[in-house]
Amino acid sequence: MSLMVYLAAAVFLLSCTALLTRPSNAPRDPLTVSTCAAIVLGSLGLVCAAPTTLSAVNGLTGIPNFGAPLTYGMISAYSCSLVILLFQWRGGSPARVRRMMLRGMAAYGALIVAIVVLFALGDASTERLTDLDTYYANTPYMREMIVLYLLGHSAATLAMCAVCVSWAREVTGLLRTGLRLILVGTLLDVVGFQLTKYTAVVARWTGHNLDFLSTGVAPPMASLAALTCSAGFALPRLLPALRAQRRDLCALRGLGPLWSEVRFASLAPKPPSALWQLPRMRLHWREVSIHDGLLALAPYFDDRLRERTRDAALHEGRPAHEARVAAEAAMVADAARRAAAREEPFGTPSTYRLYATEVSDTCGLVELARALARSRLATAVPESTVKATPR
Structure with missing residues (x-):
């Protein structure tokens, strides 16, 4: 008892x-x-x-x-x-x-x-x-x-x-x-x-x-x-706090594709024992690091590629906002590829501002990460199909 x-x-x-x-x-x-x-x-x-x-x-x-x-x-x-x-x-x-x-x-x-x-x-x-x-x-x-x-x-x-x-x-x-x-x-x-x-x-x-x-x-x-x-x-x-932590954890996982794309360019210091911190603190550090990586990739942003991708998305009938985010995802992926290959940046840096940097919350970064994930899936499916086709 x-x-x-x-x-x-x-x-x-x-x-x-x-x-x-x-x-x-x-x-x-x-x-x-x-x-x-x-x-x-x-x-x-x-x-x-x-x-x-x-x-x-x-x-x-x-x-x-x-x-x-x-x-x-x-x-x-x-x-x-x-x-x-x-x-x-x-x-x-x-x-x-x-x-x-x-x-x-x-x-x-x-x-x-x-x-x-x-x-x-x-x-x-x-x-x-x-x-x-x-x-x-x-x-x-x-x-x-x-x-x-x-x-x-x-x-x-x-x-x-x-x-x-x-x-x-x-x-x-x-x-x-x-x-x-x-x-x-x-x-x-x-x-x-x-x-x-x-x-x-x-x-x-x-x-x-x-x-x-x-x-x-x-x-x-x-x-x-x-x-x-x-x-x-x-x-x-307690329950509202648990719900908030769950939302932060989902957002942290949602940023995964974008973080894997720009993490090599981020110079933000890594906090100690990040694994043991609450999702809110880990999400804050992830946002700061992603913004730092996007800032480092800005000299590689190709405005022409972004405009072509946006026009193509609009031609397919996609909404204007979705077309914009998809174009930005393509531009970020291209900038990350060329920066990782140590190519020379553009002589005249782009002055374009990403949608993810215009909003104060995490939703802009999450949208950009989802667009990156969709673009990867769209390019991976045709490649796997071609490799599977017998000669």
Whole structure:
């Protein structure tokens, strides 16, 4: 069970890392900070609740069940972070938000103090790593401590559910999907963790034994709730970034034919460890290097070849823009061939500006690369056909 809890906590923390990913010069959003604080405290609560952690804490302190107030205090701190996150979501004047946050922290701070005091007053001399809630459900002071942490956690999660339902009606796209995932995770916490804990504790009060709900059902449901909530927190921030990286990777691959044509002429310095950089950085370096190579090939540009190729493409019925890009591809390929053969450049350099250098994004270079690939294919097919024809 500890391994499953640790895995859920690790995924929880990974979602926090995704949320904190931002440019170094970008301002830190208070809402993002509050969200990450909630994620970190939630993951710490999971780690503290693991039996392996409880045993280690009890052994280090020499106090049986010392891990119980530590875990309950961490869960209460997580509940407090959810309340603060709700205040941030609701918004309003900074003074009002700050005042509500201080009130929430004061309330849950008092709850944590009460948990510690009640544990100190109670008799918990027998170490219980998995069933402390039900084992001490009828023990004075320990009983009140268990009920207090459950009530504090229930108040925060039920408020979170209400806000998610309300806000999901007003937003669209990934944000709505993320809110729905947070709602599902919170409901799993309410039903799978809190309700089972309440049921098992009340069963002990009435002389029955439903401990399996607290020991066998509640922990995995809490882990599943944490995983679902972490997906809801990270999805609106992480998925657009992944899509952007995928687009950059496709553009990087699309530039392959053009890069193989001009790379020998590029003098741009190669960045260290380019293979391990994100596609965005590799694409930026590839663009700079291609532009440098095209600049080096400019003295070899044959305007007459370009014009003949363009006129031929227009005569075939191709659109004007497509004809222009095809003509530029032919001119670049011819310039690269003659530069590689160390032929003399033209005495009067061409002043023509490629379409790929007129646009600010990568689409112009990608179009030029595709035109080069098509021209290579068009010349390769007839050659292979001729070679295959018997004499």
